[in-house]
Amino acid sequence: MISAEEQKKVADLVKQTKDLILKEMDEEEVMIKGAANYVTNVDLAVQNFLKEELGKVFPEISLIAEEKENLGLSKEETYWILDPIDGTTNLIRDFHMSAVALGLYEKGEIVFGIVYNPFTDEMFQAAKGEGAYLNGAPIQVSDQPEFKDAVVSFGSSPDFSDAVISYGSTPYKKEEARNLFPIFYSIFMKCGDFRRTGSAELDMCYVACGREHGYIERDLKPWDYSAGTVILREAGGVV
Numbered sequence: 001m002i003s004a005e006e007q008k009k010v011a012d013l014v015k016q017t018k019d020l021i022l023k024e025m026d027e028e029e030v031m032i033k034g035a036a037n038y039v040t041n042v043d044l045a046v047q048n049f050l051k052e053e054l055g056k057v058f059p060e061i062s063l064i065a066e067e068k069e070n071l072g073l074s075k076e077e078t079y080w081i082l083d084p085i086d087g088t089t090n091l092i093r094d095f096h097m098s099a100v101a102l103g104l105y106e107k108g109e110i111v112f113g114i115v116y117n118p119f120t121d122e123m124f125q126a127a128k129g130e131g132a133y134l135n136g137a138p139i140q141v142s143d144q145p146e147f148k149d150a151v152v153s154f155g156s157s158p159d160f161s162d163a164v165i166s167y168g169s170t171p172y173k174k175e176e177a178r179n180l181f182p183i184f185y186s187i188f189m190k191c192g193d194f195r196r197t198g199s200a201e202l203d204m205c206y207v208a209c210g211r212e213h214g215y216i217e218r219d220l221k222p223w224d225y226s227a228g229t230v231i232l233r234e235a236g237g238v239v
Helices: 004-015 017-025 041-057 088-092 174-188 200-208 222-234
Strands: 030-034 037-040 062-065 079-086 099-106 109-117 122-127 132-134 151-154 193-195 214-216
Touching: 004 017, 004 041, 004 099, 004 109, 004 122, 017 041, 037 041, 037 088, 041 062, 041 079, 041 088, 041 099, 062 222, 079 088, 079 200, 079 222, 099 200, 099 222, 109 200, 109 222, 122 200, 122 222, 132 222, 151 174, 151 200, 174 193, 200 214, 200 222
Parallel strands: 062 079, 151 193, 151 214
Antiparallel strands: 030 037, 079 099, 099 109, 109 122, 122 132
């Protein structure tokens, strides 16, 4: 686990991505990886910046990131897990629901995480055993007692992960919709309302601070939920 002083350094680095993101958006270039799955110069600039700066402060910790090859990994090592822009589709459409998400993996679990939305200037942060915070103020999940009144967010990517019960957004395989939407329909008919933000990490944080009550998505990758996992658990939620 990194110290409180080191946590602050990391938070400061993540917050510095705001100016970089806004600058790179002026010259935005979009590259398509697959159906509704994009990468931009913004993703790459944020990833390169954090890889370099984190390397200066923590040279012994390697980086796992969405827009890079992640080869030769060991479960026993310590890693940063980064999604430089969670919600790239939102970013390219100027729909301000995107976030920089950084988690610290250590000894088989995520022990520290930051999710930062540069457009709202909201930073969610948590360390194992130290609580969860939004811009420095403690947060906790809702005490909403009735599922019929719950707001649930969802995402429509394939293959349910055994590890994740949270609801996010990456529609990589639209042909899976015929299998997924009956599930969503069943949930929708029993809850209060649905949301679909396009950012899994933000949805997990919104559950953590009580804006939403649940989030479900299929086949999330580590960078899609690592930071949100520790934030949600420290806020009293379940993943």
